[in-house]
Amino acid sequence: MKILHTSDWHIGRTLYGRKRYEEFEGFLIWLAETIQKNSIDVLVVAGDVFDTSAPSNRAQELYYRFLCRVAASSCRHVVVVAGNHDSPSFLNAPRELLKALDVHVVGSMSTSPEDDVLVLCDEQDAPELIVCAVPYLRDRDIRVAEAGESVEDKERKLMDGIRTHYAAVATLAEQKREELGVDIPIVATGHLFTAGGQTIDGDGVRDLYVGSLAHVTAGIFPASFDYVALGHLHVPQKVNGSETIRYSGSPLPMGFGEAKQQKSVCQVVFDQAQGHSKTESVQLIDVPVFQKLERIKGDWDGISRRILDLSIMDSPNGSGVWLEVIYEGEEVIGDLRERLESAISDTQVEILRIKNNRVIDRVLGRIHEEETLDDLNVNDVFERCLAVHCVPEDQRPELLRAYQETVSSLYEDDVKAE
Incomplete structure (x- = not known):
């Protein structure tokens, strides 16, 4: 059997x-x-x-x-x-x-x-x-x-x-x-x-x-x-x-x-x-690949070379390639999105997400690496709120646990049940 x-x-x-x-x-x-x-x-x-x-x-x-x-x-x-x-x-x-x-x-x-x-x-x-x-x-x-x-x-x-x-x-x-x-x-x-x-x-x-x-x-x-x-x-x-x-x-x-x-x-x-x-x-x-995904990380030369390689490769079902691009080069590139759009023009390559770590680190000067809210989970957001409102450190663990229980109960609610 x-x-x-x-x-x-x-x-x-x-x-x-x-x-x-x-x-x-x-x-x-x-x-x-x-x-x-x-x-x-x-x-x-x-x-x-x-x-x-x-x-x-x-x-x-x-x-x-x-x-x-x-x-x-x-x-x-x-x-x-x-x-x-x-x-x-x-x-x-x-x-x-x-x-x-x-x-x-x-x-x-x-x-x-x-x-x-x-x-x-x-x-x-x-x-x-x-x-x-x-x-x-x-x-x-x-x-x-x-x-x-x-x-x-x-x-x-x-x-x-x-x-x-x-x-x-x-x-x-x-x-x-x-x-x-x-x-x-x-x-x-x-x-x-x-x-x-x-x-x-x-x-x-x-x-x-x-x-x-x-x-x-x-x-x-x-x-x-x-x-x-x-x-x-x-x-x-x-x-x-x-x-x-x-x-x-x-x-x-x-x-x-x-x-x-x-x-x-x-x-x-x-x-x-x-x-x-x-x-x-x-x-x-x-299981076969039905949609090719790829994450490209590195400096501009490495990213542009990889995009060129992908543009001439066959993809499953002719669906093209979906990319996540993470720029980590030393040079600060303010027009990264425009460069990438130009690099993929007339190709089957599509960029779904761009993360410019160099701009984040050098220009924005943020303590955290996260660029957008999409990069944070619900616990991260709550912990940031505790920090912003200067909640004492010794109170944070219990508050976080109570918050997690609330979120967990929301996930478990059966919206289809009467």
Whole structure:
């Protein structure tokens, strides 16, 4: 049996104002073709299907068209869980209809863990796989807030809540397997941040929880899981070196920091041997580039040479190249944008972002490197406000934690829920 693990599609995400629907469509067409070509039996999507909780009509169209295409293929089941960017109620709304297409959607943690433990069957209606479909676990789902509790208490409750939920679904999955009397694999999903997880600057990954941010360890996943399909981190990676606990990573680069990263999806193969033992292999399948991105850094000569090289190179689908230019030369260039516009004229090169570090450092004389508000995250802005208003240093940590909790609660509000 073959399982394909992917996550973090972020359909609808823009890049410095540019819409990317053609890229998302190209990926989903490629994914459907890969499923058919590799005879995939089960597709697992580990969260962040959409980039926002209120996706556009076009984003929804791409999602549902893909599900219909996969439902008509040799793939027997699709399992979709919500990520922190998704609206649980929006994903759940058509779940009963999608179930008729063997598309199983879990938008939020159920009050009964048994609802999230799926037994999937083959063409002969024989059980072939158990999936513990765990979505992004929201703070309010796994922790009861109490007045006067410390930050350490909150962190401990978060970790205990995550651990308890995975233990509960694992126990139920083992019970179901025992009742069925067949030694079938158990796969779990998750959308969270693991300790030591690798991220890239500008990838859009935001911390899920306040404090320790609930960076869980591999030990939180019970040993009965034969494979753990994770989402949230955009860099494809193993957790604590484990072959069977993995992030598939995002299929498209979410920012210029990911431009040189090879994107992939994970193919997991389970072989039944003598009816009881099972071995598995995990193979990464490279995702093609649907829109070339590149970050150019250096002095003017280096930047202009690279633009010239790119202007004569072929690009995927004839779509040209999108650039981020960071000028770091010694010379102060006040007309950098005009020079760059001239350099890319009559080419398929398009510059989405320009950062002139030399002007920032020498002309503006700012303490910080950031040129625009786009370069700051919400925590940076709040910390600047504390500094501007001369808030005493000893008061800032607690104020920052309270601010982070407020922002986190805003992110977790389900705008589609009544």
